[in-house]
Amino acid sequence: xxxxxxxxxxxxxxxxxxxxxxxxxxxxxxETCAECRALVVADRNVVVALESLPSLAPRAxxxxxxxxxxxxxxxxxxxxxxxxxxxxxxxxxxxxxxxSISWSLxxxxxxxxxxxxxxxxxxxxxxxxxxxxxAELSRQxxxxxxxxxFGSPTRLTVALAGMLLIYGAGLVALxxxxxLPSSGTASHAA
Amino acid sequence: xxxxxxxxRELTDQDVVLRARDGQEAAYRELIRxxxxxVFSLIYRMVRDRETAEDLAQETFIKVLNxxxxxxxxxxxxxxxxxxxxxxxxxxxxxxxLDTLSLEGSPHASTPDAIEAxxxxxxxxxxxxxxxxxxxxxxxxxxxxxxxxRPEYRSCILLRHVEGRPYEEIAEMLDLPLGTVxxxxxxxxxxLREALGHLRD
Numbered sequence: 001x002x003x004x005x006x007x008x009x010x011x012x013x014x015x016x017x018x019x020x021x022x023x024x025x026x027x028x029x030x031e032t033c034a035e036c037r038a039l040v041v042a043d044r045n046v047v048v049a050l051e052s053l054p055s056l057a058p059r060a061x062x063x064x065x066x067x068x069x070x071x072x073x074x075x076x077x078x079x080x081x082x083x084x085x086x087x088x089x090x091x092x093x094x095x096x097x098x099x100s101i102s103w104s105l106x107x108x109x110x111x112x113x114x115x116x117x118x119x120x121x122x123x124x125x126x127x128x129x130x131x132x133x134x135a136e137l138s139r140q141x142x143x144x145x146x147x148x149x150f151g152s153p154t155r156l157t158v159a160l161a162g163m164l165l166i167y168g169a170g171l172v173a174l175x176x177x178x179x180l181p182s183s184g185t186a187s188h189a190a
Numbered sequence: 191x192x193x194x195x196x197x198x199r200e201l202t203d204q205d206v207v208l209r210a211r212d213g214q215e216a217a218y219r220e221l222i223r224x225x226x227x228x229v230f231s232l233i234y235r236m237v238r239d240r241e242t243a244e245d246l247a248q249e250t251f252i253k254v255l256n257x258x259x260x261x262x263x264x265x266x267x268x269x270x271x272x273x274x275x276x277x278x279x280x281x282x283x284x285x286x287x288l289d290t291l292s293l294e295g296s297p298h299a300s301t302p303d304a305i306e307a308x309x310x311x312x313x314x315x316x317x318x319x320x321x322x323x324x325x326x327x328x329x330x331x332x333x334x335x336x337x338x339x340r341p342e343y344r345s346c347i348l349l350r351h352v353e354g355r356p357y358e359e360i361a362e363m364l365d366l367p368l369g370t371v372x373x374x375x376x377x378x379x380x381x382l383r384e385a386l387g388h389l390r391d
Contacts, residue, residue, distance in 0.1 A: 011376035014376075039383075045386065058244050062222070063222045072213045073213045
């Protein structure tokens with residue numbers, strides 16, 4: 001069997017020589033093999049010639065011609081990441097809450113006065129509204145008839161039972177209307 | 191006031207791509223400026239016709255820039271551009287069935303008949319005087335020798351020794367196994383050594 005340094009160089013050896021990562025046996029072989037020395041020189045010449053090839057440029061206006069065929073997306077303002085947006089919203093909320101509490105503590109008498117005044121105002125308007133509504137209802141022509149219909153406990157019970165029945169029937173009808181068709185029905189229909 | 195184009199020049203490809211995705215025209219132009227020469231050089235040396243190379247380089251950039259939203263930043267932008275440029279050039283060569291295939295036939299041919307069937311003439315001698323002058327200006331001998339390589343070998347050798355891309359990146363760009371890329375480059379260098387052998391004499 002021949003010694004490794006007697007074997008001719010392989011393409012991988014040539015690659016290694018170009019990269020400077022060759023093994024010692026390559027140098028040993030090159031010292032004694034004129035054929036491989038010539039191969040290495042020729043290979044280097046090819047690579048040097050390739051590496052020295054000039055960079056070529058397209059004609060002037062190339063970028064304009066390319067851009068004429070490019071559809072650019074419409075520029076949109078950059079949005080903050082979701083976490084940053086949530087943090088900003090949280091900060092605004094907490095800041096507002098803190099400001100509100102501190103202002104309330106500093107102006108407690110004023111707030112109490114506003115509360116009292118507001119309650120009185122709401123109470124007055126509620127009383128006025130209810131009495132006005134009652135007066136308006138009692139002036140209607142059907143008011144006496146309705147009052148008479150619910151005049152005794154028996155009539156009131158019957159009327160309430162009737163209303164409950166109508167309500168229950170309405171619920172059943174609505175449930176049937178909104179129920180999804182069953183598979184059996186669908187396959188049967190198909 | 192700072193020129194936005196000069197500030198773009200200091201950014202990485204990935205950052206320029208992010209700006210292009212936002213629709214900034216200056217970012218698109220910066221990407222073209224960075225890659226127009228290497229892309230045009232690669233395509234020109236694949237097709238050996240200036241007008242065709244211009245059209246194919248333009249087509250490459252339009253494809254790249256119109257698909258910029260689908261670019262995945264974990265890959266090198268340059269690899270993506272060269273991949274599209276190479277595919278565009280190879281597709282063109284396949285369509286045109288140019289007369290520049292290798293003396294050795296298809297590397298995929300396994301029988302003598304298949305090798306003979308895929309072995310085509312080196313050149314039909316139809317290069318115009320203008321082409322010849324241009325070839326001399328571009329470094330005559332090596333350019334002509336490259337032109338005589340199979341398109342697959344040409345892509346690999348140009349990406350390796352002209353663009354300086356590592357084997358692994360070339361394999362990724364061309365969707366080829368690493369071993370195949372190495373074989374193509376070794377065969378290409380072998381053919382170029384043979385073609386340029388007379389220069390040693």
